[in-house]
Amino acid sequence: MSKLVVMDHPLIAHKITMLRDENTCVKDFRELLNEIALLMGYEATKDLSLSDMSVKTPICETVGKVITKQVALVPILRAGLGMVDALMSLIPAAKVGHVGLYRDPETHKPVEYYCKLPTDIEQRQVLVLDPMLATGGSASAAIDFIKKRGAKKIKLMCIIAAPEGVAVIQKNHPDVDIYVAALDEKLNENCYIVPGLGDAGDRLFGTL
Ligand code: PRP
Ligand code: URA
Numbered sequence: 431m432s433k434l435v436v437m438d439h440p441l442i443a444h445k446i447t448m449l450r451d452e453n454t455c456v457k458d459f460r461e462l463l464n465e466i467a468l469l470m471g472y473e474a475t476k477d478l479s480l481s482d483m484s485v486k487t488p489i490c491e492t493v494g495k496v497i498t499k500q501v502a503l504v505p506i507l508r509a510g511l512g513m514v515d516a517l518m519s520l521i522p523a524a525k526v527g528h529v530g531l532y533r534d535p536e537t538h539k540p541v542e543y544y545c546k547l548p549t550d551i552e553q554r555q556v557l558v559l560d561p562m563l564a565t566g567g568s569a570s571a572a573i574d575f576i577k578k579r580g581a582k583k584i585k586l587m588c589i590i591a592a593p594e595g596v597a598v599i600q601k602n603h604p605d606v607d608i609y610v611a612a613l614d615e616k617l618n619e620n621c622y623i624v625p626g627l628g629d630a631g632d633r634l635f636g637t638l
Contacts, residue, residue, distance in 0.1 A: 431600050431604050432599065432600050432603065432604050432605060432606050432607050432608060433607040433608070434596055434600070434607075434610070434613075435473060435607065435608070435609045435610070436610055436612070436613050437469070437470055437473060437609070437610070437611045437612075439469065441469055442466055442469050442470070442611050443612075445462050445465055445466050445469075446466065446589070446590070446611055446612050449462045449466065449589070449627055450625060450626070450627045452628065454633075456633065456634070456636040459633050459634060460512060460634060463512040463513065463561060463589065463630075464512065464513070464515055464516045465516070466589055466611050467512070467513035467516035467517060467559070467587070467589070468517075468519065468520065470587055470589075470609055470611055471516060471517050471520045471587075472520075473609060474557060474585055474587050474609045475520065475521070478497050478499055478501070479497070479498050479499045480495040480496065480497060480498060481495070481496060481498040482494070482495065482496075483495070483496045497521075499554070499555045499583075500523070500524075500525075500550070500553060500554045500555070501521045501523070501524040501525075501554055501555050501556075501557065502524060502526070502527055502547070502548050502551055502554040502555070502556045502557070502581075503517050503518065503521075503524050503525070503526045503527070503556075503557050503559060504526070504527040504528065504529055504547065504556055504557070504558045504559065504572070504576060505526070505529075505558075505559040505560070506529050506530075506531055506558065506560040506568055506569065506572050507528055507529065507530040507544060508631040508634070509561045509562065509630040509631040509634055510558075510559040510560045510561070511634075512561060512630070512634045513559040513560075513561065513587065513589075514526060514559065517557060517559065517587075525548040525550075525554070526548075527545075527547035527548050527551065527556075527576075528544060528545070528546050528547075529542075529544065529545050529547075529558075529572040529575055529576070530542065530543040530544025530545065531543070531568045531571060531572060533564075533565075533567065533568060533621070538565055538567065538620075538621040539567055540567045540568040540571045540572075542571065542575070545575050547575075547576065547581075551576065551579050551580060551581045552579070552580030552581055552582060554581070554583070555583045555585070556576055556581045556583060556585070557585050557586075557587055558572055558573060558576065558584060558586045558606075559587050560586075560587075560588055561588060561589040561590065561630040561634075562588060562589070562590055562591075562623060562626070562627075562630045563588040563590070563591035563592065563595035563596065563599070564592050564594070564595050564617055564622065564623050565592075565594060565595055565598065565617065565621050566594065566595035566596070566597070566598030566599050567598070569586055569588070569595065569599060570598055570599055570602045570603065573586070573599070573602075573606055574602075577603075584603070584605070584606045585606060585608075585609060586599060586603075586606055586607070586608045586609070587609045587610075588608070588610050588611075589610070589611045589612070589630075590611065590612050590614055590623055590626055591608070591610040591612070591613050591623075592614055592615075592616060592617050592623045592624075592626075593613065593614075593615075593616065594616070596608060596610075614626055
């Protein structure tokens with residue numbers, strides 16, 4: 431079964447509370463999402479493989495470490511875009527793929543409308559980005575597309591998850607570890623996360 435890592439850090443806990451607040455404006459929401467993704471990035475990249483590289487300091491020659499495994503970031507459109515800048519600032523050489531999915535308002539099932547991934551995705555450590563893991567339908571479908579293109583090493587990073595969504599990913603993709611900033615209580619009758627933060631895409635892009 432895949433690993434679930436729930437962040438346990440005062441900075442993240444504080445910022446999540448600000449993010450949840452319905453009075454948080456679009457600008458602050460965007461900044462908070464970026465900051466939380468940045469802090470989570472530290473944890474989610476902890477096991478990236480390293481190799482030796484010689485480097486000459488102003489004092490002498492020494493051997494340092496460099497990341498060997500190439501990374502691909504794959505935000506799920508739209509709201510996943512709010513996490514890209516943070517991860518790009520940590521891993522500037524990462525390539526970025528996009529998967530476009532939206533939840534049908536009636537069925538709550540994901541509907542695909544876009545998929546463009548790096549051609550060498552099978553060689554990369556893939557980080558799938560989406561702030562919300564609710565029913566798990568969107569993330570599970572996105573991971574299906576990415577696997578069909580040959581990716582073998584995939585992690586899922588979400589800001590807020592419902593237990594139902596975590597269970598779906600662990601059942602459908604037992605090889606994909608999940609990193610979340612907060613694990614919430616449940617889904618409501620409209621499949622929104624409780625307490626959650628509402629609609630992440632609308633809050634991020636001001637389309638409420
Ligand atoms: C949200 C969110 C996830 C999805 C989660 O996107 O960003 O992609 O819902 O729900 P699920 O786990 O039940 O599939 P939404 O469909 O609202 O699209 P948007 O990002 O374009 O607003
Ligand atoms: N998508 C969101 O943006 N929020 C939720 O709570 C559930 C799905």
